[in-house]
Amino acid sequence: MTKAVSGFSKKTKDEKIQWLADSYFASNSSAVNTLKTYWNSDAKLQQLHDDFIENTVSNFYLPFGVAPNFLINGNIYAIPMVIEESSVVAAAGNAAKFWMERGGFKTRIISTIKTGQVHLNYFGESCYLTSFFNELKPNLLQSIATIEAGMKKRGGGLIDVELLDSTNKLEGYFQLHCTFETKDAMGANFINSCLEQIAKTFEAEAQKYEAFEVENTFPEVVMSILSNYVPECLVRAEVQCEVHQLSNNGVDGKTFAEKFVRAVQIAEAETRRAVTHNKGIMNGIDAVVIATGNDFRAVEAGVHAFAAKTGKYTSLTHAKIEDGVFTFWIEIPLALGTVGGLTNLHPLVRFAFDLLQRPNAKELMQLVAVAGLAQNFAALRSLVTTGIQKGHMKMHLMNILNSFNASEKQKQHAVSFFKDKTVSVTAVKDFLNL
Ligand code: MEV
Numbered sequence: 001m002t003k004a005v006s007g008f009s010k011k012t013k014d015e016k017i018q019w020l021a022d023s024y025f026a027s028n029s030s031a032v033n034t035l036k037t038y039w040n041s042d043a044k045l046q047q048l049h050d051d052f053i054e055n056t057v058s059n060f061y062l063p064f065g066v067a068p069n070f071l072i073n074g075n076i077y078a079i080p081m082v083i084e085e086s087s088v089v090a091a092a093g094n095a096a097k098f099w100m101e102r103g104g105f106k107t108r109i110i111s112t113i114k115t116g117q118v119h120l121n122y123f124g125e126s127c128y129l130t131s132f133f134n135e136l137k138p139n140l141l142q143s144i145a146t147i148e149a150g151m152k153k154r155g156g157g158l159i160d161v162e163l164l165d166s167t168n169k170l171e172g173y174f175q176l177h178c179t180f181e182t183k184d185a186m187g188a189n190f191i192n193s194c195l196e197q198i199a200k201t202f203e204a205e206a207q208k209y210e211a212f213e214v215e216n217t218f219p220e221v222v223m224s225i226l227s228n229y230v231p232e233c234l235v236r237a238e239v240q241c242e243v244h245q246l247s248n249n250g251v252d253g254k255t256f257a258e259k260f261v262r263a264v265q266i267a268e269a270e271t272r273r274a275v276t277h278n279k280g281i282m283n284g285i286d287a288v289v290i291a292t293g294n295d296f297r298a299v300e301a302g303v304h305a306f307a308a309k310t311g312k313y314t315s316l317t318h319a320k321i322e323d324g325v326f327t328f329w330i331e332i333p334l335a336l337g338t339v340g341g342l343t344n345l346h347p348l349v350r351f352a353f354d355l356l357q358r359p360n361a362k363e364l365m366q367l368v369a370v371a372g373l374a375q376n377f378a379a380l381r382s383l384v385t386t387g388i389q390k391g392h393m394k395m396h397l398m399n400i401l402n403s404f405n406a407s408e409k410q411k412q413h414a415v416s417f418f419k420d421k422t423v424s425v426t427a428v429k430d431f432l433n434l
Helices: 013-024 029-037 043-050 088-100 126-143 145-153 188-207 210-215 253-269 271-291 296-307 347-355 361-383 389-403 408-420 425-431
Strands: 064-072 075-082 106-112 114-121 157-165 173-181 220-226 233-242 317-322 325-333
Touching: 013 029, 064 088, 064 347, 064 361, 075 088, 075 271, 075 347, 075 361, 088 271, 088 361, 088 389, 106 361, 114 188, 126 157, 126 173, 126 188, 126 210, 145 157, 145 188, 173 188, 188 220, 233 361, 253 271, 253 317, 253 325, 253 361, 271 296, 271 325, 271 347, 271 361, 296 325, 317 361, 325 361, 389 408, 389 425, 408 425
Parallel strands: none
Antiparallel strands: 064 075, 106 233, 114 173, 114 220, 157 173, 233 325, 317 325
């Protein structure tokens, strides 16, 4: 069994790799080579990536693709997508083309508020806590003046702080619930810095408050942290056209639209389907979120909580046919940044922003929502017509061929051979005479 290591983070990169090779790969040099193959030859660029996290030993490549022809609010975009799943970029491109011919995507921001909480314990009379908070509130706001200065100049900052009595959820549980506008920053660092200062001021002043002293019961800060649940940071994207315009692949528009709406209704009604339906939406969303250097874990957590906001997990998209008009839309919470974090550091993220014509955070929210809606449209379009596997396996063909080490010539032949045939691992094996 491998021994635990102490001071691993203090070792040099080469020492770390050697330790891994000795401990887990019987000192095999091919493991070391695998890591080093993915090092960048530009030492400065490699150092930049090394510095993103602790204990970097290599880089992990994911494909950076582009889905062009997205007509959004009258402008045409090529959307950058970072994802490993074979069919996602192709599906986005197909949906973009389909809607380009039918009026494109329309989007709008519903709201851009983020929140964070100082979570408190208090087991005394709640009226004392309320009086203390009301007296202290101007001080709390003042205490973050320095932290807030830059954000305020950009038109953002703390909007309000409220005391919430959450004892119906948990005995002795109160919150300082803070609302923020963070403009083009995702705002996590800003919000957390504000919250920690508010918590400090709150706790220090509480020690001096007479009513708490008399009762000998003081409020105590448990923790201070932003919330990744952002139902007030909401964007809407939709597509709309007359039902007859939806005729495609030999299916008439009415039949297609009715089956499509039914598929959405099933995702609204049935959690097992809703999770897969929403996973398909996140294929598009995460890919753009990653390409633009944003925090996809935060987005995922917030989006799924939103999908369950009524207490039942349901579809993030909705569809209807009214007076012969088909409408398909998504409303989704997205806390994204176009400044700060990796946005100005990672060269490919900078490229992604340039490609998108340097959007601000509100514009990025709209582009990302479109990527999710388009992805869901493409998935449902396949599901209610040809089935998903035809397109999926076609795109997966290259991975199967690569897994059998097929030559470039064999790959070329395979692509034309499988044009009108079903792709499967066995069929590809037969094709390669393996
Ligand atoms: C696969 O990554 C995503 C789908 O399963 C989504 C869906 O079923 O709607 C195709």
